[in-house]
Amino acid sequence: MKESRLRRRYRAERRYRFYGKAAIAFAVCFLFFFFVAIVSRALPAFSQHEVLLRVALPDNLLKNLSTAEGEDANISEGAARRMLDAALAQELGGGGSAHERRARRALLTPLAALDLKRRVENLSASSVSSLSPSLLLPSWSLSFALSSSSERFLRAQSGGEQVADPALSDMQRDMLTALDAKGLVAKRFNLAFFTRSDSRVPSAAGIRGALLGSLWALLIAFLLAFPLGVLTAVHLEEFAPRNRLSALIEVAIYNLAAVPSIVFGLLGLVVFLNWWQLPRSAPLTGGMVLALMTLPIVVVTARSALKAVPEGIRNAGLALGASHSQTVLHHVLPQAMPGILTGAIIGMARALGETAPLLMIGMVAFIAQAPATPLDPATTLPVQIFLWADHPDPAFSSRAAAAILVMLCFLVAMNAAAVLLRQAFERKRQR
Amino acid sequence: MTTPDKHTDKPAAAKRQRAKIRARAVNVYYGDKQALFQVALEVPHKQVTALIGPSGCGKSTFLRCINRMNDVIEGCRVEGELTIDGENVATLDPVALRARIGMVFQKPNPFPKSIYDNVAYGVRIHALAQNRKETDEIVRQSLARAGLEQEVASRLNDSATALSGGQQQRLCIARAIALQPDIILMDEPCSSLDPIATARIENLIAELSQNYTIVIVTHSMQQAARVSHRTVFFHLGRVVESGETTQIFTTPRRKQTERYITGRIG
Ligand SMILES: Nc1ncnc2c1ncn2[C@@H]1O[C@H](COP(=O)(O)OP(=O)(O)OP(=O)(O)O)[C@@H](O)[C@H]1O
Ligand SMILES: [Mg+2]
Numbered sequence: 001m002k003e004s005r006l007r008r009r010y011r012a013e014r015r016y017r018f019y020g021k022a023a024i025a026f027a028v029c030f031l032f033f034f035f036v037a038i039v040s041r042a043l044p045a046f047s048q049h050e051v052l053l054r055v056a057l058p059d060n061l062l063k064n065l066s067t068a069e070g071e072d073a074n075i076s077e078g079a080a081r082r083m084l085d086a087a088l089a090q091e092l093g094g095g096g097s098a099h100e101r102r103a104r105r106a107l108l109t110p111l112a113a114l115d116l117k118r119r120v121e122n123l124s125a126s127s128v129s130s131l132s133p134s135l136l137l138p139s140w141s142l143s144f145a146l147s148s149s150s151e152r153f154l155r156a157q158s159g160g161e162q163v164a165d166p167a168l169s170d171m172q173r174d175m176l177t178a179l180d181a182k183g184l185v186a187k188r189f190n191l192a193f194f195t196r197s198d199s200r201v202p203s204a205a206g207i208r209g210a211l212l213g214s215l216w217a218l219l220i221a222f223l224l225a226f227p228l229g230v231l232t233a234v235h236l237e238e239f240a241p242r243n244r245l246s247a248l249i250e251v252a253i254y255n256l257a258a259v260p261s262i263v264f265g266l267l268g269l270v271v272f273l274n275w276w277q278l279p280r281s282a283p284l285t286g287g288m289v290l291a292l293m294t295l296p297i298v299v300v301t302a303r304s305a306l307k308a309v310p311e312g313i314r315n316a317g318l319a320l321g322a323s324h325s326q327t328v329l330h331h332v333l334p335q336a337m338p339g340i341l342t343g344a345i346i347g348m349a350r351a352l353g354e355t356a357p358l359l360m361i362g363m364v365a366f367i368a369q370a371p372a373t374p375l376d377p378a379t380t381l382p383v384q385i386f387l388w389a390d391h392p393d394p395a396f397s398s399r400a401a402a403a404i405l406v407m408l409c410f411l412v413a414m415n416a417a418a419v420l421l422r423q424a425f426e427r428k429r430q431r
Numbered sequence: 432m433t434t435p436d437k438h439t440d441k442p443a444a445a446k447r448q449r450a451k452i453r454a455r456a457v458n459v460y461y462g463d464k465q466a467l468f469q470v471a472l473e474v475p476h477k478q479v480t481a482l483i484g485p486s487g488c489g490k491s492t493f494l495r496c497i498n499r500m501n502d503v504i505e506g507c508r509v510e511g512e513l514t515i516d517g518e519n520v521a522t523l524d525p526v527a528l529r530a531r532i533g534m535v536f537q538k539p540n541p542f543p544k545s546i547y548d549n550v551a552y553g554v555r556i557h558a559l560a561q562n563r564k565e566t567d568e569i570v571r572q573s574l575a576r577a578g579l580e581q582e583v584a585s586r587l588n589d590s591a592t593a594l595s596g597g598q599q600q601r602l603c604i605a606r607a608i609a610l611q612p613d614i615i616l617m618d619e620p621c622s623s624l625d626p627i628a629t630a631r632i633e634n635l636i637a638e639l640s641q642n643y644t645i646v647i648v649t650h651s652m653q654q655a656a657r658v659s660h661r662t663v664f665f666h667l668g669r670v671v672e673s674g675e676t677t678q679i680f681t682t683p684r685r686k687q688t689e690r691y692i693t694g695r696i697g
Contacts, residue, residue: 242505312540318503320553320606321530330552331542 038408042401048190048203049154050143051108051179053087055116057138075120081105081113084144091184092175103172107179109145109203116142143186145203148395150176154185193402197370198384202395205388207403209370213283213363213378214352214410220287220374221294221351226344228291229298230333233340236299237306238328257296264293265357273361280362281377289357294347301343305336338422345418349411355382381407449476451614451644452497457511459492459501466492468668470511474661479636479645481655481676484665485691490648493665494616497646498532499525515614530557533607533643537619539599541591541606546583549591549602550574553610569609577605578635597628604635608643615639617647621654633658652692656680664688 061075075083088104089096109115119142146154149167153176156165168176179185197209232253240246268289272278278285309332317327333340358364364383371378379387381403388400452474459467467489474480482490495501496509502525513520520528530553541549550570553559560566570587574580579601583594591602600620607615617636621629636645636658649655655662656676663673664687672679672688683689 310540312536312538313542314503315500315534315536316540316542316603316606319498319500319529319532319534319536320556320610321526321528322553322556323526324503326556330556335543 038401038404041398042405043398044155044395045193045398045402046190047187048192049146049151050186050188051146052141052143052184052186053084053091054139055083055087055142056090057120057140058083061120062138075117077113077117080116080120084108084113084116091182092178094175100171103169104175106147107150107172107175109147109201111199111201111204112144115144143188145192146185148202148393151203151395154180158187193399197368198366198379198387199368200366202393202399205396205399207381207384207399207406209367210379210381210384210403211406212370213286213367214380214382216283216371216374216378217286217290217358217380218348218352220284221290222344222348224288224291225294225298225347229295229344230302230340232295233299233302233306234328234333237303238332239324253296253299257300259296260356261293261354262356262360264289265360267292268357269360279375279377281365281367281379282375283363283371283378283380284374285361286358286363286378286380287374289361290351290354293354293357294344294351297347297350298340298344301346302336302340305339305343306332308339309335334425338425341421341425342418345414345421349414352407352410352414353382355380355386358383381410450474451476451515452646453514454493454496455512457493457496457509457513459489459496459510460508461504462506466668467496470668470670472663472670472673474644474646477640477642477644478660479640479647479658481659481662482646482648482665483650483652483655483662483691484671486650488665489668490665491618494534494618494646494648496520497614497616498529498534499523500529500534530610531612531614533604533610533612533615535600535603535607535615535617535620537622539596539603539623541594541599541602543590543592545588546574546591546594546602547587550606550609553606557610559610573605573609574602576608576639577601578631579605595628597624597631600624600628600632601635604632604639608639612643614644614646617645619648619650622650629654652680664691666691 058075058079061079085101085105088107089101092104094100094104105112149165150172153165153168153173157177157180176185192204193206195208196204196206199205236246236250268285272285272288273280278288313331313335314327317331318324322330358380363379364387365377365379366387367377367379369376385400385403385407388396388403391397391400450473454473455471457467457470458465470489470493482493484490492501495504496513497515497520499509499520501507501509509521515523515528515531542552544552547570550573551566554566554569560569571580574583579598582598583589583602591599594602600623604615604620621632624632633654636647639645640660647655647658659676661674662676662679664671664679664683664685666687672683672685674684679688680692683692
């Protein structure tokens with residue numbers, strides 16, 4: 001009788017262990033598939049084909065450059081386009097009809113001419129004055145990004161598959177094959193993805209603007225929510241008398257932590273934009289909305305961290321003649337700090353991934369310029385992902401996946417920072 | 432284990448002249464519940480007074496009245512008159528009062544900081560030292576008087592939480608005497624310690640009683656008999672009997688006291 005019960009208990013034990021392991025295995029599999037899916041979709045965004053062209057500088061530009069008159073060295077976009085046309089014609093041959101010229105030009109990204117113009121300007125602004133005229137070469141070898149359809153074609157070709165892309169004519173395909181055969185096409189790391197902001201053209205679209213927008217918004221959210229939240233928690237936990245009012249505030253805060261984030265967005269729209277007239281789409285306003293959203297999380301976690309500090313520490317401080325606030329400041333708060341920081345970082349991580357409230361305050365616009373201050377219009381990483389994922393061009397959806405990867409990296413970094421901070425505090429305490 | 436030679440070194444009558452702490456008609460309420468009823472007692476100067484009595488009879492509550500630690504308990508109300516050196520504690524500033532009165536708790540509660548910082552903390556907040564050197568000296572002396580110096584001299588910067596329970600309790604005593612208080616309150620200081628650590632603390636109490644007025648709450652009759660000069664017996668929030676420890680333990684006047692001491696109530 002007794003033995004059979006014991007056996008049953010062992011069986012139950014094994015069964016529970018198996019359930020636990022199965023749950024973990026399921027979670028790990030899920031994470032694995034998630035990562036494989038994201039990474040495989042994101043990888044194309046991290047590399048880009050470029051074509052090397054010899055661009056001949058027109059004589060009048062050369063003359064201007066050698067006289068080192070910076071402003072005169074500017075060229076019009078039209079002139080740049082003509083220089084590109086000439087360079088393409090030189091590599092690919094072919095006739096000079098407008099139709100053929102357009103076909104050749106369409107191999108490159110639509111921004112190629114603008115890109116060339118900028119490079120010429122940069123050159124004239126910076127190095128030319130120090131260059132002696134004799135060193136100035138009449139033609140440069142420059143790399144240019146390709147158009148989305150060329151990019152797609154080259155990728156398909158290197159993958160060994162044939163796709164009939166209606167966006168490319170047979171002639172254009174032959175041209176690309178010819179360029180590739182000449183060894184002029186190279187696959188490079190797509191630095192532009194990190195150094196540029198949003199663009200209509202996928203090859204020029206990057207996450208810099210969204211990243212800066214997110215960082216500004218997070219900074220503002222942290223600067224507002226952390227001190228306010230910690231002070232609130234300290235007051236409620238350590239100083240406020242336990243009465244009806246503090247109970248009411250406590251319930252309100254717990255409820256606030258459960259309010260859907262879009263409600264905070266509405267609040268921001270009504271209060272910050274319409275009433276206070278703060279700038280639309282700005283990280284300042286976004287940060288304030290995110291602060292509202294994280295504040296209850298910070299308060300709740302900070303309170304439980306303070307509650308976990310043993311009563312003996314408070315008694316020890318008070319009995320030594322430390323005032324109430326000295327006891328809290330010198331002993332209770334440092335003891336609770338690891339927990340408070342963990343809570344704050346969890347709140348910040350949630351804020352980093354938040355989209356809904358930001359849509360309400362207009363952070364969902366197409367913004368091609370990185371914000372220099374928190375007052376400039378900007379988007380944030382999740383909003384940028386939302387915008388790109390919706391785009392019909394598949395080059396954008398791979399960029400969305402890449403942006404997701406970047407965001408995940410930031411989340412991991414934040415969590416690692418939380419762990420490191422905790423350890424640092426613990427080491428300090430052990431000392 | 433040395434027992435303080437308490438009845439022969441100085442005449443007891445001379446000591447009784449000066450009451451360090453005097454309580455008259457002290458009532459304490461936790462909310463609606465009354466915990467102490469009309470407590471009246473005297474604690475003589477530079478002697479050890481033991482508070483004994485069954486659990487929940489209000490010993491800790493009375494101890495907390497002395498340094499006004501009851502103030503921080505929500506809903507706790509203290510009535511009546513309690514004087515230290517003739518001054519009513521209710522009229523004193525609690526922070527200044529607590530600096531004059533050391534307190535050692537049942538559970539050792541060192542700050543989670545270094546051993547040095549534990550002792551130096553009170554010295555710093557009350558600015559008892561002019562410079563770092565003086566602080567060092569106070570820390571060293573306090574540790575020495577708490578009988579801890581030899582054990583921790585080489586690791587003053589280690590965390591206090593790494594010490595053993597008995598060492599932690601002595602550190603708490605060192606922390607309290609670093610402020611050079613007149614009075615030390617101890618609430619069951621040995622209840623979480625083994626017999627050897629207990630013996631060390633008891634020796635320490637005997638030594639400290641040369642310079643300090645000590646009030647100690649204890650559940651051990653033997654301990655009360657060993658360390659104290661006077662004993663006060665509490666029961667259900669009232670002082671039943673108080674007097675010389677020898678008298679209480681040999682010829683108690685009240686039946687209740689006798690029953691408690693012989694282990695029949697509690
Ligand atoms: N913070 C408090 N809130 C409410 N009631 C309390 C509080 N502290 C003590 N009491 C009550 O006051 C009475 C006396 O408690 P006290 O802690 O002084 O007893 P004690 O003699 O120290 O007991 P023990 O020997 O178990 O420590 C008890 O009935 C207890 O329930
Ligand atoms: Mg007690």
